[in-house]
Amino acid sequence: VIAGHFGFAAAVKAKEPAAPLWALMLASQWLDVVFVPLYVAGVERMEAVPGAKAGAYGGAVIHADYTHSLVGAAVLSALFGALATIRYGKRTGAVLALVALSHWVLDLPMHRADMPILPGGAGSLPALGLGLWRYPAASAVLELVIVVAGALLYWRAAGRVAGTDGAAIRRARICGAGVLVAGLLTLALNVLGM
Amino acid sequence: MEEHRTMSFIFGLVAFVVVIGRLDSRLPWAASAPSTAARPK
Numbered sequence A: 001v002i003a004g005h006f007g008f009a010a011a012v013k014a015k016e017p018a019a020p021l022w023a024l025m026l027a028s029q030w031l032d033v034v035f036v037p038l039y040v041a042g043v044e045r046m047e048a049v050p051g052a053k054a055g056a057y058g059g060a061v062i063h064a065d066y067t068h069s070l071v072g073a074a075v076l077s078a079l080f081g082a083l084a085t086i087r088y089g090k091r092t093g094a095v096l097a098l099v100a101l102s103h104w105v106l107d108l109p110m111h112r113a114d115m116p117i118l119p120g121g122a123g124s125l126p127a128l129g130l131g132l133w134r135y136p137a138a139s140a141v142l143e144l145v146i147v148v149a150g151a152l153l154y155w156r157a158a159g160r161v162a163g164t165d166g167a168a169i170r171r172a173r174i175c176g177a178g179v180l181v182a183g184l185l186t187l188a189l190n191v192l193g194m
Numbered sequence B: 001m002e003e004h005r006t007m008s009f010i011f012g013l014v015a016f017v018v019v020i021g022r023l024d025s026r027l028p029w030a031a032s033a034p035s036t037a038a039r040p041k
Helices: A003-015 A021-028 A030-040 A070-088 A090-110 A119-124 A136-162 A166-191 B003-024
Strands: A045-048 A060-063
Touching: A003 A021, A003 A090, A003 A136, A003 A166, A003 B003, A021 A030, A021 A070, A021 A090, A021 B003, A030 A070, A030 A090, A070 A090, A090 A136, A136 A166, A166 B003
Parallel strands: none
Antiparallel strands: A045 A060
């Protein structure tokens, strides 16, 4: 899931105007951002499911046993929120921490059962994931709904804060359109395996 | 990250965090946000 996280962050911005959009967007991808160096280092990895075309949307088991374990995600989210609190205060820090943790929650229905509870899969507890990625079209539609809903909520909120100022209204429309177009393009690139 | 996810991931981060995030910061969101500053007694 990539675009869906951005869509959710846009929806949160509509309800939490004090939280900077860029920070909400970064928070929504925070677990994947940390995943990148661990993937490069060989600590976490991805493997194509048997029979899936290489690079197919949703066609991988993701062994992100630290960043995408429930406890690991909670710790990383708390860290993000703590850093944000220094700059933006407790409320926005808490919002950003929850948005970071929402990444795990939104991944849960999509992933195959590859998300452990404890970091590193410790304790041999069952890994979680409802496996909607077995049905790529359904997964893509769900992401599309989140992207469009998030963009619409953001559009309305941005329009409200712009008020009657012509320049602000123009800027709000550009931002709203940008959220929708960037979300759709991100989803399209992902579905195309890029 | 697998190569096939790299482009969508990087595109999304740049578009949302850098480009749209910067444009959004010029909107008057502060006017609609509840004040968190301590109120004088």
